[in-house]
Amino acid sequence: MSLRILAGDPPPCGGVLLAREWPSRLDLKQDALDVVAAVLFAHALVGEDDRQWLVLCLDEAIVNAMLHGNEGDPGMPVAIEVTADGDRWCVTITDRGAGFSVDQVPDAEDPESLLLEHGRGIRIMSEWLDELTYYRGGAVVRMARRRSAPARSSDAV
Amino acid sequence: MPCDFLLVEAYDKIVLAKVMKERLLDPVSIASLSEGLSELVDRHPRINLVIDAGDIGYLSSAMLGKLVALFKAIKAAKGRMAIGGVKPSLMPLFKVTQLDKIITFYPDAGQAVTEFRRNPL
Structure with a gap:
């Protein structure tokens, strides 16, 4: 796994389904x-079989943003946008x-990191997502994956 | 405060701790379970701890970190620890984070208890 932290903003990823x-x-x-x-479920972008991994990935990313990014300051919001472009969704x-x-971030290949008590969240997210890229030096995380639920005709986005 | 979703049975020198919670994602649950398991390590010198994880459906990297801390404490106390009954859908989580390289996993907790009995410390 190679961790990508870029300086700029994430590229567009289709139409906005949620911005909060x-x-x-x-x-x-x-x-x-x-x-x-x-x-993501309502638009059939993620299938029920993938609920477990979706929850785990969202949990890791939201906790990172709240606790590490914003240092748990309730006055600092976390913005979440869900977008989709055909068969690809982005959070x-x-x-x-x-x-x-x-x-x-601990190096997963380093045997010394095996006994560390932190630093596994990115590995967990990388396992399931097709794309995990950080932008703005790490203040923005883009998670993306292909649709994993059967598409319905009404789900065009 | 004891963890209210941890069922503990101790026979001989083996302690079986069943986690009766599906989601281990929120800080309160994670702290409660971590404290409950740590108390067992403090109470039983050279503990043979088997964690029955059969009810767990979700656990975060923070909880994995607590399991690593527990593993290190048990190792330092010259005890041992195993996890049984992890759902097949959750096992990749332990593999990708390489915890399967330091913690012994069994298909169910009963097998871990049997193995500990067969090979006492």
């Missing part, structure tokens, strides 16, 4: 997760933090 902000409060994390997941999460560097 939540305060950086972990007690609101579940609401954010449920709202985003509901949009883009933006925090107000300064981003991070590759050096701050």
Whole structure:
């Protein structure tokens, strides 16, 4: 896995299905997760079989934005946008933090990292997503994947 | 405060701890389970701990970090730890994070208990 942290903004990813902000409060994390997941399921972009991985990936990304990006400051919102372009969906999460560097993420190939108690979230997300890229130096994360539920004629986005 | 979703049975030197919760994503649940398991390690010297994970459907990297901390504490106390009954859909999580390289997994908790009995420390 190679972690990509770019300087610019993420490229467009189709039409907007959801654009909302939540305060950086972990007690609101579940609401954010449920709202985003509901949009992806409602548009048949993610299949029921993938619910577990979707929840795990969203949880990791939202917690990272709230706790690490915004340092748990409830006055700093986390913006979440769900977009889709044909058979590809994107969830883009933006925090107000300064981003991070590759050096701050443990190297999965380093045996020393096996016993670390942190740094596994990115590995978990990379396992299921087709794309996991950070923009604005790490303050924006773009998660993308191909549609995994059978498309319905009414789901054109 | 004891963890209200951890069912503990101790026989001989083997402690079986069943996690009766599907979601281990929120900080309160993670802290509660972590404290509950750590108390077992403090209470049982050289513990043979088997965690029955059969009810778990979701767990975050924060919870995985707590399991690593628990593993290190048990190792330092010259005990051992195994996890049984992980749902097949969840096993890739342990593989991609390479926890399967440090923690022993069994298809079910009963097999882990049997193995610990067969090979006492």
